[in-house]
Amino acid sequence: MIAVFENEFVSKKKWLDANEFLDIIAIAESTPGPIAINTATYVGYKREKVLGSTFATFGMCLPSLIIIFVISLFFNQFLEIELVQKAFRGIQVAVVFLILNAGIKLFKKLEKSVFNVVVFSLTSVVIIAFSLFSVDFSSIFYILISALLGLTIYLINRASAKREEKK
Numbered sequence: 001m002i003a004v005f006e007n008e009f010v011s012k013k014k015w016l017d018a019n020e021f022l023d024i025i026a027i028a029e030s031t032p033g034p035i036a037i038n039t040a041t042y043v044g045y046k047r048e049k050v051l052g053s054t055f056a057t058f059g060m061c062l063p064s065l066i067i068i069f070v071i072s073l074f075f076n077q078f079l080e081i082e083l084v085q086k087a088f089r090g091i092q093v094a095v096v097f098l099i100l101n102a103g104i105k106l107f108k109k110l111e112k113s114v115f116n117v118v119v120f121s122l123t124s125v126v127i128i129a130f131s132l133f134s135v136d137f138s139s140i141f142y143i144l145i146s147a148l149l150g151l152t153i154y155l156i157n158r159a160s161a162k163r164e165e166k167k
Contacts, residue, residue, distance in 0.1 A: 001036045002102040030143045
């Protein structure tokens with residue numbers, strides 16, 4: 001979804017610039033709810049305020065809701081089909097690739113400051129290590145720790161800039 005949104009909102013329609021899109025993705029991933037809905041809501045609000053965010057959110061939710069509702073009526077029979085089971089296994093691989101691809105694209109566009117590279121590297125190593133050793137650690141903690149580090153660096157830079165102004 002991230003790649004589709006980036007292509008549509010940044011490249012084709014030019015509703016957002018690349019930096020603003022990265023900010024939206026960071027916010028959308030750290031707030032409750034699916035990233036697609038959060039991103040659509042933000043873009044809808046930016047374009048047409050409350051009415052735009054309302055229609056963008058409904059436009060993102062309704063097709064999935066209708067499809068899931070129809071599938072739920074036949075879900076048990078649907079899962080018993082061997083072809084469907086194999087399709088789901090294939091979809092899992094594709095989803096991992098799509099998430100990895102989106103992460104790589106976002107990393108390429110990320111400002112390569114020492115802080116960003118260190119946080120990215122440490123988070124990647126910890127995620128891989130925790131996955132390999134089956135450590136149960138919520139993604140929310142990665143977000144909160146990164147936010148705390150970012151806020152700390154911001155406050156240090158701000159205090160440093162104020163000291164420079166006084167000189």
